[in-house]
Amino acid sequence: MVVVGAGFAGLNATLALCDEPVDIALVDRDNYHGFWPLLYQVATAGLGPDDIAHPVRAIFADRHNVSVRLGTVVGIELDERQVLLDHGEVLDYDYLVVAAGSSTSDFGIPGVSEHAFPLKTLPEAVRLRNHILTAFERADADRAAVPDGLLTVVLAGGGPTGVEMAGAISELIGTNLALDFPHLDVTSARVVLVEATDRLLGGFSPRSQDEALETLRAKGVEVLLGAPLARVTASGVVLADGSEIASHTVVWTAGVRANPLADLLPGEKARNGTVVVTADLSLPGHPEVFAVGDVAAAAGRSGEPLPQLAQVAIQGGRHAARQVAARLAGKPTRPFRYHDHGIMATIGRQSAVAELPGGLKLRGSMGWAAWLAVHLVFLVGFRNRLVVLVNWAWNYLTWDRASRVILEDTSRP
Template structure:
């Protein structure tokens, strides 16, 4: 409930950020400097040129410290603006390597970096951990979980995406999506726990206990399937040598007639052949229409008896897209102008997975890291231009290529100018580029050591079942008599 404006309200105001970005808890006034309050509307903003004093610089609030948000924040480091970066987590996840956490190839902290650790050198930036529940564009403030608010002059929505179950029955309740670190750990725990259960009760193997279905033949589904096939090979050879797993199936289901749809035909063929060589059953031109534990229903009428369904079938924009009142298009993505400002809300920008940015020929840009990084930089420059009174520039995406790995020594890489490679050279290219893009020297070093160790020994060292995830899963397994 709003508290009426009066001098005593000061105690209700939290001065959370050192340079006094207003984090307000039911307070009508905005503290700009110790002991001095401005009525809302008096503070420097879009209409006033910023002065040389940092406490009069415009406030840029960035929601989301993923690829896009971090890139925007970094590009504002030398600008005459105050940056408030907000994320519901205090770390960034390098999603391209999440499938390796899910398949026990990498440790969780290899693919995550502390936001404070990455940004502490940036003097004009403060990080706030919290979930933004709502954006009030009229009063120019974001509302955090718990009700506190932060005012902005410019807002950058970089809240990414969430897994999309497309309304398929049973998926939300029982399938395992792969989007966050937590998702990856749940998949790892489920798979390893199932093997331990199979060891205790081998008769359950015939009921699909170790069978896994992966939904979606895009890069994530293909990478999960390839890595899972290698993990299963290791578990069979080393950890559970006495189990008869000859009837265990890993199945990848794709609705289209080929894998890796955006790739060239040659790359798609290479991916399909490699997965089949690794023993993955690839089902094309069929779709999952329903799931209950142990029973994956396909549109063709076929039923797969798998106890684990990994959902990599697609994403939709973060729910924040709807909560800010912006116009949305396919997949809930926010409609943006060509400078990436939100249609009808000139002081609000949307970037990365949450935005429906379009390319040179009007096509919707893909939800990939490069789009997020480049759009983050672009928006930062537009904000600096705008606060200096310069006109907006359109966003031009430069496609740097696509790649997907299908396990040891196998990848497909497509670079600009039609350059395509597959096999070992592509795999090495994939390794080097992922190492370069991974945040932090420590993480790069750890991942390099882990990969080298796995390559030389065929081992996957992160085969750990964590207590917390195990307890949760075991409760669910018992409930469904699994």
């Protein structure tokens, strides 16, 4: 069988099938599994890129029925039961699990693709970190450029990623960069969080939303609610009411859609391009093909659309694997039942909101401790967990976001 994507869904599908009598080709365009909930920490110099990534081959080194393939899937031939890779390799399958995740959507807002920084991949996080650190270097050399928005970071989207980025950037600027640039007035730097609706953290309870708003404002983040973006330009953003914010750094955290591979699959698509699947997560009319994780529009117990979250992907991947095993054993498949483990978002040092099953809500340092523990548990790889734990402890004790390196090739002739 073939599994496309070694993210949360594909990795868990493959792990759950390792002991079954199947040969699995696991394909990914990258040679690592990325832990995206901590991506914003790479962008804000809290962690290094390989702290949150784990080589896929290392995970399956002792699994002789798993063949890891590095390549981008460019075609899926359902009739021939073949997957085509960009370098020309063709993989045959009896069963296929499509777990290619999601990609950035600009919602059709002019200028987002050209001028804003997306935050979906490790190279994008490193590029953003380079850009923020370089902006401070440039401002230190030319203070006259600061009023032009050189030190203004605009975060578009008040969901968990926007909130987490806002808290982390304000801490990076207020602590480390203030010390690194003693001759620069870092209080002139601005962090502006722009959200189209009148609430941060949609999907959380009003109390958690209020807590996020108060905490960010206390950190000096300017939060603009009910402020949809009209366009992004080379020199900043224009809001729907016509007001402008000069900024050299606009971070787009607002929109995702299904990975373009979804378009290669037949059948109905949901609003964000995700593949509508049957109750057992297979493709309608193709019981041998499963779509799981961010690429799929799976439904919860009451038919509600499930969100694009790591837990949905992990459980969906495991479920698809169990259905393949059931089919191999000649048994019927079962519908997917999602178990809600809650939602959480960190707002900065010692501050997070966590809403757990059973109505349990944690805030402040309790929420933060829960957030730290959950992220450490789900991070793949013992070394990664250890390195992240040491980094966090170091940061907690010293306030030092240690990964403040600009990783660009400056060795021009």
